Amino acid sequence: MRAGEITIDGAGFTYGAQSALAQLAVTESTTKAADISDIDLDIAPGSAVVLCGPSGSGKTTLLRLLGGLAPQLHAGTTSGTVTVSGQEMTTLDVHRVVEVAATVFQNPRTQFFTTEVAGELAFGLENQALARDEILDRIRSAVAVTGIGGLLNRRLDSLSGGQLQLVACTAALAQRPGVILFDEPSANLSPASVDILVAVMHGLKQAGHTLVIAEHRLAYLDGVIDRAVLLADGRVAEDMSAEDFFAQTDQQRRERGLRRLQSAHVPQSQPMVDTTSNSGLAIEDLRFSYGSTPVTDIPHMVFPRGRITALTGPNGAGKTTLARLICGLAKQDSGTIRLGGKTLGPRARNRAASMVMQDVGRQLFGETVRADVTMGLTVAEREALDLPTLLDATGLTGLEDRHPQSLSGGQRQRVAIAATAATHSPIFVFDEPTSGLGFSHLIGIAAQMRALADQGAVVIVITHDDELIAEAADSVFSLTPLQEG
Template sequence: MAGVRWTYAAADAPTLDGFDLHVRPGETVVLCGPSGCGKSTALRLLNGLVPHLHNGRLDGTTRVAGLRTDEATLDLLGRHTGTVLQHPRRQFFTDSVEAELAFALENFGEPPARLRERVAEVIDEHGLAPYLDRRLPELSGGQQQRVACAAATVHRPPVLLLDEPTANLSEAAADHLTDTVRRLRAAGATVVIAEHRLHRLHRVADRVILLRDGRVDAEWTGAEFAALGDDALRAMGLRGIEPPARPAPDPVPAHGPSVDHRDGDGGRGAGSLPGAGEGLALRGVRCAFRGRRVLDIAEAYLPAGAITAVTGPNGAGKSTLARVVTGLRRHEGEVLLAGRRLNRARRLRESAIVMQDVQRQLFTDSVEAELWLGAAADAPIGPRARALLADLGLESLAARHPLSLSGGQQQRLVVAAARLSGRRVVVFDEPSSGVDHRHLRSITRVMRDLADAGAVVLLISHDADLLALAADHELRLRPPPAG
């Protein structure tokens, strides 16, 4: 990429401005930097989505495997690149794991026998056998991410592009992804990764490149980056690379097949918690997909006035619990708020949620209008909204169309809307994907403000940095036994 300047059609300023990047064959490069600095746009230029599918003005030249990406067709670029988007469900074309893995090879005309052989190899390499009897929409966000990574490599592209690949992954799944990148690198693939969570991926990077204001601000070898230290990284607005030290939050009172209790607590968690009687109680809550149990909680109490982290491996039922609590999912059992049983319709009115893929929650034509749409009717939001937008780094974007924002900016916009909603129950499902160090703290402040106002706040996350900052209590889930 040489002298690249790209401005989206809906934007007033370029996202990339004088951007130069050269990645050598077989090199692994990690792009980092504050939200909105142009990392995802750089990947879209490399795979041709910019300018073929995004409107705007492009200057400069981008070449991949000798092809000019603005001139080559997308199908030709697709043979040379594999891409994993920040939200993988946007790139699925089928509804089953095997069909998704076969999709690219079918389009490239691979002979059926070789296609079946290659799909079987990828299933084994990526550990996808447990998912083969499942439809893609039934998989958790982290499980979908694993399938997307496998599908991106099935045709053995020489260039692999990963956009926030660890955003929704558990510790074990993120370790598996790192091993996959290491294996691809050893096989000679060129890998470019846009990522905020650097504590794993910097170990497999040949270079780490910092973007700021649409151009390269600094770059290091992997070893030089590791030697910088967390204080220096945070001064640049980056996440640290050392795992955060934090005491384990107190477990909430809970038991049932889906509850992963700590040794010695009898499966019931902690005793009396602040706000007892005002929080959210679950009784006999069970959910199933096509006869397979995905959530089974006999009893749990989630306190008001505190932030309860909901943790556990991918597929443990965390997002299913979020949909139950907010009235978006049918289930057995009952949900009570402050001792009063709430049906699903009432829960929809009493709760707000920040989903993993927040683009599905953006409905208006400006950032400001998005805040007004869901704001509490009895609370003027003008001054509060301006202060909130400033804290979340969105103040200068109030007139922008929400879909023209970066992924991290969209995430923070929906967080802001949840803060102004006035709801008694607020769920944050992986709210820190696409979020740098500065905005990690601003999102934490939003959750703390909601808890201090008496709301029941649930935080579903694998992000150790966010959990260390925010979690007061913890509900750890595990996949319920089969049957």
């Protein structure tokens, strides 16, 4: 078997039961996903295949089998065989997995071990006991492909989600495995960063690497992939050539539960002009720095009530920092933030705003989904809440008694959205709410945001998802970085 060749014969995986203690300790890389069964696939070396289908169809589980993460790091029962570059992945020693297949997780924070970029790129290579010159050569080669040279001296906790994703891609590339597995790699990337990702994927294919990509956002893969494998209920539903896949009509892809196959048309970014209403969220001369590094400098910005405003811009432009300032999670260096003409300090903003963070694992604290969704509500608010309807709208029906940290990344995202929607805040901020979510859940979240706006709230969505913008946004504002790097 040649390097990069993949043979999957009757493969299946059923997750084992987790104890309550194990659920509490769960992370993005160890969350339970959908069981799979009877998977048969042959993937040629140097080709690129996308795994697609509705949330919960088994994409992540299949990646875990291919990457040697199940059953070694995920308790469960396997069946069939999964052979990559001649190695049976379900029995391969964990320390040898990276020699065969490298995985780029949906949330790259869960696969980092150091505090700064250069050290992270070297970490895995050092653990293979490679010579210093070999490590430096591999890092230089990988950085040349991904273009993150300007980030090498940065701390990981200072980077945006999209920048972290590119660092994770670079670290995987530096390992030089035959197969590279991507789990929702475009989830938090700006259009410019997606272009870099596409260039990286082309370079990997040209170098002979085999790529397997689990994705919901599909349009950018036109010209990259050779095949599309559609999963449903843990099985292969269809196996299509790239030509046939991208030739689907809009109705056909909707029937398959897929997101757009061509880029969505989105409204143009609009200037930050005054509105005649004084009821919205107004920002004046807002400045904020991390230490000596200025991040935010906004002379004027208005987010009106009753509308959904999309906030876009390159990775690292300060969108999430602005969200933290609006929600009172950070204090500005100078400037004012007003709601309905009244100036709000950080504490008042924190009480007035509800936020769905990009990394939702940091804001889920309940022992059940039901507890998390209703956390912080008064008795009267809980009695008035139509919980079944809210859970149905966010695709969480049947999960009410599950521990939130035992759910998949997409499910946890929806729990955080449901918890936010359950409040009666005048300001709602969503930071990449459709990251890792499929078509039906995107539509549901767009409808939920519209309902909040129709109730008179200020709704701000930070996103690179052109499909969400086209589906939900009334207006679009774009931020630009204060400095490159």
